[in-house]
Amino acid sequence: MQVPASTPGSGTFPGLITREHEPLNLELPFPTLTDWLIPANQFYVRSHFAIPQLAADEWRLHIGGAVRQALTFSYDELRQLPARTVAATLECAGNGRSRLVPKAKGLLWEQGGVGNAEWTGVPLARLLEQAGVAAEAVEVIFEGADKGSINDEPKSPGVIAFARSLPLAKALANEVLVVYAMNGQPLTPEHGFPVRLVVPGWYGMASVKWLQNIIVSPTPFDGYWQTLEYAYWHRVHGQPTLAPVAEMQVKAEIARPAQYEVLPAGAPYRVFGAAWGGASEIAQVEVSTDGGHTWQPARLLGEAVPFAWRFWEFAWATPSVAGRYQLSARATDAAGRVQPAEHNPDFRTYMVTKIAVIEVVVA
Amino acid sequence: MQVPASTPGSGTFPGLITREHEPLNLELPFPTLTDWLIPANQFYVRSHFAIPQLAADEWRLHIGGAVRQALTFSYDELRQLPARTVAATLECAGNGRSRLVPKAKGLLWEQGGVGNAEWTGVPLARLLEQAGVAAEAVEVIFEGADKGSINDEPKSPGVIAFARSLPLAKALANEVLVVYAMNGQPLTPEHGFPVRLVVPGWYGMASVKWLQNIIVSPTPFDGYWQTLEYAYWHRVHGQPTLAPVAEMQVKAEIARPAQYEVLPAGAPYRVFGAAWGGASEIAQVEVSTDGGHTWQPARLLGEAVPFAWRFWEFAWATPSVAGRYQLSARATDAAGRVQPAEHNPDFRTYMVTKIAVIEVVVA
Numbered sequence: 001m002q003v004p005a006s007t008p009g010s011g012t013f014p015g016l017i018t019r020e021h022e023p024l025n026l027e028l029p030f031p032t033l034t035d036w037l038i039p040a041n042q043f044y045v046r047s048h049f050a051i052p053q054l055a056a057d058e059w060r061l062h063i064g065g066a067v068r069q070a071l072t073f074s075y076d077e078l079r080q081l082p083a084r085t086v087a088a089t090l091e092c093a094g095n096g097r098s099r100l101v102p103k104a105k106g107l108l109w110e111q112g113g114v115g116n117a118e119w120t121g122v123p124l125a126r127l128l129e130q131a132g133v134a135a136e137a138v139e140v141i142f143e144g145a146d147k148g149s150i151n152d153e154p155k156s157p158g159v160i161a162f163a164r165s166l167p168l169a170k171a172l173a174n175e176v177l178v179v180y181a182m183n184g185q186p187l188t189p190e191h192g193f194p195v196r197l198v199v200p201g202w203y204g205m206a207s208v209k210w211l212q213n214i215i216v217s218p219t220p221f222d223g224y225w226q227t228l229e230y231a232y233w234h235r236v237h238g239q240p241t242l243a244p245v246a247e248m249q250v251k252a253e254i255a256r257p258a259q260y261e262v263l264p265a266g267a268p269y270r271v272f273g274a275a276w277g278g279a280s281e282i283a284q285v286e287v288s289t290d291g292g293h294t295w296q297p298a299r300l301l302g303e304a305v306p307f308a309w310r311f312w313e314f315a316w317a318t319p320s321v322a323g324r325y326q327l328s329a330r331a332t333d334a335a336g337r338v339q340p341a342e343h344n345p346d347f348r349t350y351m352v353t354k355i356a357v358i359e360v361v362v363a
Numbered sequence: 364m365q366v367p368a369s370t371p372g373s374g375t376f377p378g379l380i381t382r383e384h385e386p387l388n389l390e391l392p393f394p395t396l397t398d399w400l401i402p403a404n405q406f407y408v409r410s411h412f413a414i415p416q417l418a419a420d421e422w423r424l425h426i427g428g429a430v431r432q433a434l435t436f437s438y439d440e441l442r443q444l445p446a447r448t449v450a451a452t453l454e455c456a457g458n459g460r461s462r463l464v465p466k467a468k469g470l471l472w473e474q475g476g477v478g479n480a481e482w483t484g485v486p487l488a489r490l491l492e493q494a495g496v497a498a499e500a501v502e503v504i505f506e507g508a509d510k511g512s513i514n515d516e517p518k519s520p521g522v523i524a525f526a527r528s529l530p531l532a533k534a535l536a537n538e539v540l541v542v543y544a545m546n547g548q549p550l551t552p553e554h555g556f557p558v559r560l561v562v563p564g565w566y567g568m569a570s571v572k573w574l575q576n577i578i579v580s581p582t583p584f585d586g587y588w589q590t591l592e593y594a595y596w597h598r599v600h601g602q603p604t605l606a607p608v609a610e611m612q613v614k615a616e617i618a619r620p621a622q623y624e625v626l627p628a629g630a631p632y633r634v635f636g637a638a639w640g641g642a643s644e645i646a647q648v649e650v651s652t653d654g655g656h657t658w659q660p661a662r663l664l665g666e667a668v669p670f671a672w673r674f675w676e677f678a679w680a681t682p683s684v685a686g687r688y689q690l691s692a693r694a695t696d697a698a699g700r701v702q703p704a705e706h707n708p709d710f711r712t713y714m715v716t717k718i719a720v721i722e723v724v725v726a
Contacts, residue, residue, distance in 0.1 A: 065600060141602060157596040157603035158708060215600045220583065222605040227590055233520040237428060237578045239504060240520035242585040345521060 013041050019107045023047035024190060028112030031258035033274065036302065036311060037087070038115040040182050045190045046092050046113065048162050048225075049148035052210045056194040061178070065141070065216040068132025075194050079180055081122045086175055087308040088200035089116040089276045090207055093230055093245045096352035104349040111253050111356070114276070116309050119198040121179035125172045128216070133168070136218040140171040142197050143213035155228055164206050164230075164244075165221035166199065175200040175307060178211065200307035201279040203245050203351070205230045233346035240346065250277030250339050251353040252285045252312070252331035262361045266320040271298070273329055276309035280333040287314040291326040292341070292355065298329065318362050327358045376404050382470045386410035387553060391475035394621035396637065399665065399674060400450070401478040403545050408553045409455050409476070411525050411588075412511035415573045419557040424541070428504070428579035431495025438557050442543055444485045449538055450671040451563035452479040452639045453570055456593055456608045459715035467712040474616050474719070477639070479672045482561040484542035488535045491579070496531070499581040503534040505560050506576035518591055527569050527593075527607075528584035529562065538563040538670060541574065563670035564642040566608050566714070568593045596709035603709065613640030613702050614716040615648045615675070615694035625724045629683040634661070636692055639672035643696040650677040654689040655704070655718065661692065681725050690721045 016026040026045040028038065056075040064070040095113030097104050128140070143163040150156030170176065179198045180187060187193040192209030199206040205225060226244035233240035252275035263269055275282045281304045286295040298314040312329075319325065330339040343354045379389040389408040391401065419438040427433040458476030460467050491503070506526040513519030533539065542561045543550060550556040555572030562569040568588060589607035596603035615638035626632055638645045644667045649658040661677040675692075682688065693702040706717045 141600070143602065155591075155711060160603060163602050213600075215602070217599060219599065219604075221599065221602070222585070222590075223602055224605075227585075227594075227605045228518075231590075236580060236582065236584065237504070237576075239506065239526050239578070239584070239586055240523060241582075242587075242590045348518060 013045070016042065016045075017110075017112065019109065023049055024051060025107055027109055028115060030111035030253060030255050033255040033272075036309075037117055037183055040117075040185065040188050040191055043115040043117060043182075043191065044092060044113045046204060047146065047190070049146040051189050052145040053189060054145060054194055054210060059194050059212070061195060061211060061214065063127060063131045063214045063216075066134035066137045066218045067128075067216050068134070071127070071131045073127075075180070078122060078178065078195065081126065083120055084123055084177060085118050085120040086177060086198070086200055087116065087118045087305050088175070088198060089114065089248075089307065089309040090198070090204040091248055091276070093203035093205055093350040094352070096356070097349050099352060099354065099356060100343060100349060106349055114253075114309075117182050118184065119177055119179045120181035120184070121177035121195075121198065123174055124176045124178055124197070125174060127178060127214070128171065131216070133216055134218065137168055137216045138219065139165045139167055139217045139221050141165045141213075141215040141217055141221050141223070142208040142211060143215070144208045145210040145212045150224070157224055160224055162208065162225060163223050164208055164225050165217065165223065166206065170199070170202075201247055203230075203248055205245065230350065232348050232350055235346065245350045248276065248278035249351045249353045250280070250282070250331050250333045250337045251275065252329040252339060253356065254327060254329050254358050257327065257358060257360045259358055260361060262363055263318050265318055265322050265362050267318050269316045269318050271314040271316050271327060271329075272311070274309040274311050275329070275331040277331060277333040277337065279307065280335045280337065281306070282310045282331055283334045284332040285312040286330050287316075288328045289316055289325060291357070292328055295330070322363050325360050325362055327360060328355050330355050376408070379405065379408075380473075380475065382472065386412055387414060388470055390472055391478060393474035393616060393618050396618040396635075399672075400480055400546055403480075403548065403551050403554055406478040406480060406545075406554065407455060407476045409567060410509065410553070412509040414552050415508040416552060417508060417557055417573060422557050422575070424558060424574060424577065426490060426494045426577045426579075429497035429500045429581045430491075430579050431497065434490070434494050436490075438543070441485060441541065441558065444489065446483055447486055447537075447540060448481050448483040449540060449561070449563055450479065450481045450668050451538070451561060452477065452611075452670065452672040453561070453567040454611055454639070456566035456568055456713040457715070459719070460712050462715060462717065462719060463706060463712060469712055477616075477672075480545050481547065482540055482542045483544035483547070484540035484558075484561065486537055487539045487541055487560070488537060490541060490577070491535065494579070496579055497581065500531055500579045501582065502528045502530055502580045502584050504528045504576075504578040504580055504584050504586070505571040505574060506578065507571045508573035508575050513587070520587055523587055525571065525588060526586050527571055527588050528580065528586065529569065533562070533565075564610055566593075566611055568608065593713065595711050595713055598709065608713050611639065611641035612714045612716045613643070613645070613694050613696045613700045614638065615692040615702060616719065617690060617692050617721050620690065620721060620723045622721055623724060625726055626681050628681055628685050628725045630681050632679045632681050634677040634679050634690060634692075635674070637672045637674050638692075638694040640694065640696040640700065642670065643698045643700065644669070645673045645694055646697045647695045648675040649693050650679075651691045652679055652688060654720070655691055658693070685726050688723050688725055690723060691718050693718050
């Protein structure tokens with residue numbers, strides 16, 4: 001049996017904020033952000049059930065449903081196939097929820113339910129091609145080994161595994177990987193060891209961890225995790241219709257200064273943060289230091305990498321007058337989508353990208 | 364302005380059980396069942412919001428969406444079109460919910476959230492044909508004038524109208540009517556005046572009352588009333604997927620004796636009830652007088668009428684030994700579907716057809 005790189009438990013995630021202990025939900029303290037790639041033990045953790053303790057030599061990946069030939073892969077077989085490495089930012093669909101007024105139900109993530117890493121694995125399209133997707137297929141369902149009972153009876157379907165689907169077109173996109181390594185190391189248990197899906201450009205719930213079953217479906221899948229959870233209202237002729245949370249919305253976050261940080265008056269200060277927005281490139285980040293009245297362009301750092309966040313900075317000359325000041329950042333992507341000032345109530349408690357306010361004390 | 368045939372309020376529904384006063388939800392006391400057609404003021408009432416008070420001369424029906432030509436009809440225009448009359452049993456999807464253990468949430472209907480009536484109106488297919496359904500259409504959405512806010516924030520979409528959809532094939536079936544008369548009289552306000560949809564064979568929630576808008580849709584509609592409410596879990600490769608409650612399940616109910624009725628010992632007694640099951644004809648009703656150990660055939664009364672309930676009777680010689688006895692009835696339809704002994708938990712609190720027990724006292 002192969003031993004995973006780390007085991008979850010006290011002390012293995014230095015500095016992460018515990019949002020929930022069982023199941024394990026941990027958040028990056030966003031003001032500590034420095035590295036473009038977040039190490040596994042600093043990467044946010046989102047679990048819905050207890051973390052499965054899987055043995056790599058016993059684990060199997062099954063591909064079935066509407067395919068010409070059902071397939072099974074072992075961990076070793078999977079790792080011998082041609083691999084790709086893709087940098088991708090994953091964000092929890094509920095990240096930023098603590099900003100909603102009134103207080104939302106669910107885990108109250110602040111800024112740090114997000115991270116960026118390099119993911120190595122086999123393109124899903126290659127596996128599906130080998131299995132032979134039937135002409136009538138419309139979606140692909142991904143099932144993890146994590147399972148349990150939901151507490152909102154009577155609407156829950158009882159004991160269920162975590163599962164999500166992708167439309168066939170996204171499942172066949174070349175960035176979607178069946179992943180066994182994160183930042184060049186085997187996955188850790190809390191990040192999906194031995195194998196997970198990674199769906200660049202989509203919120204994290206699509207990147208099913210502890211992946212065991214891939215089912216090609218000839219009908220749309222309306223599973224628990226894309227209807228009663230992780231779904232939002234989309235309007236059709238004014239009528240709300242439920243849609244699965246999918247592509248990430250455009251968003252900039254300020255890492256520094258931190259909320260209520262004390263800054264010296266009349267001095268230069270480097271405002272720093274990250275911006276991301278799914279498949280579309282970040283075109284611009286703007287910063288306001290006067291509570292949103294005026295905006296100035298920030299400088300984008302490094303190069304644009306598809307599906308990965310972009311760091312940015314803004315040189316601020318702090319006021320000479322002591323007092324409280326409000327900083328905000330807002331992003332615009334290459335498709336012209338601008339980060340909104342207000343939360344769309346149809347998004348429920350997901351996709352929270354409304355422009356945040358960081359209040360600092362200039363003294 | 365035309366005056367509707369009755370207005371809701373105390374005294375207009377003699378003998379009905381009030382399940383909820385605002386919005387108005389009334390149930391037929393099932394042991395009083397005698398007539399195959401239930402009069403409007405004895406017919407169960409299911410409302411989700413306050414009953415709209417609509418004026419027939421101001422009301423309009425709009426047909427739009429994926430059609431060649433959007434159309435609008437007045438009440439008079441609609442009544443001048445060729446009409447059909449169809450007898451159909453409507454049942455609330457939550458009827459029988461009071462039998463669930465543990466106690467279910469929602470209105471606790473006993474036996475009488477069901478009724479049978481003759482409905483007169485214009486076949487929906489004729490109106491859709493006139494509008495010209497686009498080739499890409501897959502569903503038809505029906506929107507009522509009843510609207511309001513839902514109390515289960517944050518999952519609700521805010522203030523919404525009651526709305527449901529039908530797959531295009533069912534929308535074009537010749538039994539589906541845009542109805543303006545019930546048992547030969549104009550609709551009453553609580554039954555949808557001036558105009559409602561009637562979808563024979565489906566649970567009542569599909570028969571949208573106070574119909575105002577018909578929207579032909581090129582994409583599946585996942586509205587509130589067919590996802591967060593009136594939906595159940597359907598299994599695909601073992602994975603639960605949410606499906607709208609639709610076709611009625613097969614069911615027999617005993618009207619007489621009533622629960623805890625006292626019967627004379629060693630005497631003939633006529634067990635009487637009704638059975639229904641959506642589109643499929645009732646093939647057989649059986650009665651047990653020994654708590655479900657043995658079953659004997661009941662006699663079906665009258666003729667089979669598509670989409671309408673069938674009355675039945677069973678001649679019971681009550682025991683000579685005084686005591687408590689348990690009576691049950693179970694139906695089988697022409698498609699071979701047998702009423703189940705247990706509730707399917709995937710049906711949540713809908714489609715409750717598990718065989719009921721009527722306990723009587725023989726004295």
